[in-house]
Amino acid sequence: MEKKSLRMAYGEALVEEGKTNNDIVVLEADLGKSTMSCLFKDVYPERHFEMGIAEQNMASTAAGLALAGKIPFYSTFAVFAVGRAYDQIRCGIAIPKANVRICGSSCGLSDFGDGKTHQSIEEANIMCTIPGMTVLNPIDAVETRKMVKAMVKHQGPVYIRINRNDLPVFTPTEGEFEIGKMYRIVEGSDVVIFATGAMVWKSVDAAALLKAEGISAEVINVSSLKPLKKSEILKYTAGKKAIVTVDESTKIGGLGSAIASLIIGEVNLPFEQIGIDDHFGESAHSYDELLVKYGLTEKEIANAVRKALGK
Amino acid sequence: MAMQLRCNVLEMIGVGKAGHWGGSSSLAEAMAVLYFHAMKVDKSNPKNPERDRLLLSKGHAALIQYAALCEVGYFPRAELLKVKSLGGLLQGHPDLSVPGIEAVTGSLGQGLSLGVGMALALRLDKKPSRVYVIMGDGEQSEGQLWEAAMAASNFKVDNLTAFLDWNKIQATGRTEDVFKISDLDKKWSAFGWEVITVDGHDVEKIIAAIDHAKTVKGKPTLVILDTIKGKCVSFAEDTPAYHNGTFDDAKYAQAMKELVAQKEMI
Numbered sequence: 356m357e358k359k360s361l362r363m364a365y366g367e368a369l370v371e372e373g374k375t376n377n378d379i380v381v382l383e384a385d386l387g388k389s390t391m392s393c394l395f396k397d398v399y400p401e402r403h404f405e406m407g408i409a410e411q412n413m414a415s416t417a418a419g420l421a422l423a424g425k426i427p428f429y430s431t432f433a434v435f436a437v438g439r440a441y442d443q444i445r446c447g448i449a450i451p452k453a454n455v456r457i458c459g460s461s462c463g464l465s466d467f468g469d470g471k472t473h474q475s476i477e478e479a480n481i482m483c484t485i486p487g488m489t490v491l492n493p494i495d496a497v498e499t500r501k502m503v504k505a506m507v508k509h510q511g512p513v514y515i516r517i518n519r520n521d522l523p524v525f526t527p528t529e530g531e532f533e534i535g536k537m538y539r540i541v542e543g544s545d546v547v548i549f550a551t552g553a554m555v556w557k558s559v560d561a562a563a564l565l566k567a568e569g570i571s572a573e574v575i576n577v578s579s580l581k582p583l584k585k586s587e588i589l590k591y592t593a594g595k596k597a598i599v600t601v602d603e604s605t606k607i608g609g610l611g612s613a614i615a616s617l618i619i620g621e622v623n624l625p626f627e628q629i630g631i632d633d634h635f636g637e638s639a640h641s642y643d644e645l646l647v648k649y650g651l652t653e654k655e656i657a658n659a660v661r662k663a664l665g666k
Numbered sequence: 667m668a669m670q671l672r673c674n675v676l677e678m679i680g681v682g683k684a685g686h687w688g689g690s691s692s693l694a695e696a697m698a699v700l701y702f703h704a705m706k707v708d709k710s711n712p713k714n715p716e717r718d719r720l721l722l723s724k725g726h727a728a729l730i731q732y733a734a735l736c737e738v739g740y741f742p743r744a745e746l747l748k749v750k751s752l753g754g755l756l757q758g759h760p761d762l763s764v765p766g767i768e769a770v771t772g773s774l775g776q777g778l779s780l781g782v783g784m785a786l787a788l789r790l791d792k793k794p795s796r797v798y799v800i801m802g803d804g805e806q807s808e809g810q811l812w813e814a815a816m817a818a819s820n821f822k823v824d825n826l827t828a829f830l831d832w833n834k835i836q837a838t839g840r841t842e843d844v845f846k847i848s849d850l851d852k853k854w855s856a857f858g859w860e861v862i863t864v865d866g867h868d869v870e871k872i873i874a875a876i877d878h879a880k881t882v883k884g885k886p887t888l889v890i891l892d893t894i895k896g897k898c899v900s901f902a903e904d905t906p907a908y909h910n911g912t913f914d915d916a917k918y919a920q921a922m923k924e925l926v927a928q929k930e931m932i
Contacts, residue, residue, distance in 0.1 A: 380790070404786065404821070412779045412813035419783020422769055423719075425790070427783075443810070446773040447780055451762045 358521035362460060364496035365517050366391025368503035369428060373399050376507060380420055382406050382429040384413050390430035390460040390517070414440035414457070418447035421454045426507060432466065433459025433475035433516050437482055444512075449485045452511045462492075462516035463552060463603040464636050464645045474636035475516075480608035482514045483581045489513040489534060490581040494555040495524045498578060501532035509534060516552070520642050523556050525576070535579045537587040543573030546660050547591045550601040551577045551610050554629075557646070558601055560653035565660055572660055577610060585617045592618065597625040597663035601656055603646075606630035627659040667698040667737065668869070669929035672898055674733035676925060678749045681918045688908040689802060690730035692833040692893035695867050700798055701734040704876045709739050712765040718795050719768045719784055723777020723811075724802035724831060725759040726910070732756050732764070740765035775808025777801060778828060782818050785826040796880070797826045804836025807845050812857065818886040819858030827879040828859075828888045831866065833895035835906050854888045866891025899924055 369392055373379045380402045387393030387405070396403040406413040410431055417427040430436070436459040437444065448455045459478055466473045482490045491506070491513065493499040499517065506513045513534075525540050540555060541562045550558040555576045562572040575591050577583070592598060600611035611628030631649055639645045646652055671694045679685030700720055701707055708714035722731050729749065736746055741755060741764070748754035755764060759772030769780045781799035788795050805811065818826060830850065834841050841847070854861045860882045864871040872891070879887035895909070896902035899921040902911070913921060 380787075402790065406817060407813075407820070409810075409813035409817070411776075411810040412782075412817055415776045415779030415810070415814070416783035416786070416817065419769065419780040419785075420787045421783075422780070423784045423787030423791075425787045442773050443776055443779075446770050447776050450770045 356523040358523050359496035360521050361493060361496050361499045361517050362389070362391040362519065364499040365458065365503060366394035368500045369395045370398050372503060372507050373402065376426065378424060378426045379507065380404065380425045380427045382413050382417055382427055384408055384410050384431045384435070386431050386460070390458060392428065392430040392458070410435045410439040411443050414443035415447045417455045418443070418451070418453045422451065426454055426456065428456040428458060430458035430460055432473060433462040433478050434473055437478035437514070441481065445485060448512050449488055452487055454510065455512050456506045457512070457514045459514065459516040461519040463518065464649070465519035465553070465642055467639045467642045467645050470638035471635035476603070476631050476636060477605045479516055479580055479604050483613065484608070487511055488581060491515045491534070492552045492578055492580050493517070494552060494576050494578055495522050495526050497524050497526035497528055498532060501526070505532045505534055518553050522553055525555065525559065535582040535584050535587070537591065538576040538578065539573065539591070540576050541572065541574035543571040545571045545595065546597045546599060546664060547573045547575060547595045548599045548601060548656065548660065549575050549577050549610065549614055551580060552603055554601040554603055554651060557651060557653050558656055561656035561660065564653055564657045570660065570664065580610065580613070583613050583617065588614055588618055589622070592622050592624065595624065597660070599627045599629065599656065599659050599663055601629040601651070603651055604630060605633065607633060625663040625665070627663045629656060629659055667702050668694040669898070669925060669932060670737065671698055671730055671733040673922070673925050673929065674736065674746055675729045676918070676921055678729050678732065678746050679913060681913055681915055684910050684912050686726045686729060686910050687899070687902055688835060688895040688905070688911070689724060689727040689831065689833060691897045691899070692831055692866065692895045693727055693730045693800065694897065695869050696800065696829055696872055696891055697730050697734045699869055699872045699876070701738055703873060705798065706795065707738060712740050716793065716795060718798065720798045720800070721769050721771060721777045721781050722760055722800050723771055724774065724800060724805055725772030728758070728760050731760065731767070735764065735766040738766065774802070774805045775810040778811055778814035778818070781826055781828070782814055782821070782823055785823045786821060788825060795825070798829070799826065800829045800831060802836070803830060803832045803834065803841050803850070804844070806830070806847050806850060815854065815857040815859065822884045823886050824883050826886045827876060828886065830888060830890045831893055832890050833893045835895045835904070835909060837909050839906050851890060858885055860885055860887040861890065862887065863890040863892060866893035867897060898928055
């Protein structure tokens with residue numbers, strides 16, 4: 356399957372949206388060549404601000420720009436975009452509901468070589484706890500492109516996290532992305548797998564493995580981690596025998612617990628959660644090595660499905 | 667007007683409730699000059715796009731800003747007395763729900779960055795409006811503030827003027843005892859700012875400093891306001907206890923008597 360860069364899609368989307376919307380401004384902290392927001396600088400230098408390696412100031416400056424009517428996108432690695440600037444996001448951006456768009460690049464374990472300081476396995480969960488924050492986690496380059504368009508139109512703050520590595524494309528090019536909607540990637544009848552980010556790809560592979568055994572698994576792309584709508588969840592749990600959730604973040608406060616908390620007491624199905632246990636990442640020579648080590652593979656997802664179905 | 671603002675603040679604090687008298691009172695003259703002389707303020711429309719913006723980075727002094735916004739006419743006096751009450755308009759720290767408040771501040775160190783962002787936006791839009799940011803002296807230990815100082819200089823932001831309320835007292839004591847930061851003027855100069863130090867209770871000097879800042883091109887200006895914390899209430903002046911102190915009946919009566927007397931003398 357063809358793989359494409361989500362980072363490149365993000366940078367190109369900023370340029371494309373910037374063509375028709377003069378209010379879009381872009382800020383970065385000396386990592387634009389990695390987040391690819393640098394593409395914007397080449398075309399619209401007057402609307403691009405290199406903020407230096409100072410993420411807190413970048414977040415609050417973006418808030419000031421937004422409060423004065425601009426639509427700022429600030430981008431850096433996910434660990435810094437959120438972790439370094441949490442209070443600036445909370446006070447300066449989220450409380451006043453400022454139209455700041457935050458991009459956490461190299462999210463999850465995707466920055467495999469840089470190790471635990473740079474791998475971000477908890478920032479999406481933290482962002483979901485901030486009142487009024489929208490949290491998006493695209494599965495591929497096409498969805499990234501569509502999300503940026505939706506982010507420009509949205510009222511209120513939005514956080515998007517971008518995988519560092521090229522990923523297979525599942526999203527059709529036609530149609531618009533709708534914040535809060537879940538997207539079915541594989542249709543199935545026995546079990547529903549709710550997955551997010553790169554884990555959707557792994558879940559699609561797991562569904563293929565299971566199909567060979569006669570298990571029909573449905574794969575749902577939860578690319579809006581927040582708002583997470585109960586009505587969307589119930590649409591896909593109806594008629595199923597079990598639920599499996601898969602994400603690449605710490606299980607504490609992750610996709611599994613978020614879904615469980617919305618349907619507890621109402622949907623009584625066997626439930627398995629795949630995610631990262633209570634530990635940080637580590638350096639590796641490839642993304643796949645880490646996914647294997649932490650059990651984030653099609654094989655482990657298939658095992659979780661069999662367990663949930665009692666097989 | 668400055669004395670009227672102080673009276674408003676004291677009324678808001680009232681009897682038996684803690685309130686930031688010290689750092690509000692030290693700013694009374696600057697606040698009066700900004701809202702009633704220096705800034706473009708539209709009394710009928712707090713959101714007028716042509717307005718100047720004032721951000722109170724030392725958000726705990728919100729009472730003095732509320733006092734001024736009420737005098738501008740953005741909300742009725744009755745709201746002042748309901749400050750910090752459940753369901754009231756006036757929050758404990760500046761909030762966008764209050765007409766005339768431009769940003770959410772109170773977590774110290776963030777206001778200057780917010781101001782830089784606004785100043786950049788106004789410049790992009792080719793608007794002549796100016797941005798004013800008021801910082802505290804205790805706040806100078808916040809690292810983000812120096813990130814913002816470098817950014818303002820780097821981007822040659824000259825439509826922004828910052829004030830430093832140099833009242834020499836912070837929450838738990840005198841700044842030189844709590845966390846000594848020497849040579850603030852030289853530090854800001856070294857960060858690329860035009861720096862002016864004035865008597866922060868001298869209205870004419872504050873006006874002159876703001877006028878000068880408007881003529882400075884290619885860099886931001888800092889006005890260091892040499893002030894007395896708790897100014898105009900004898901027993902609260904230069905006293906750490908009134909950073910966020912409480913007035914009993916007798917102290918309240920005495921404070922109001924002193925303020926009214928000084929107001930009438932003008």
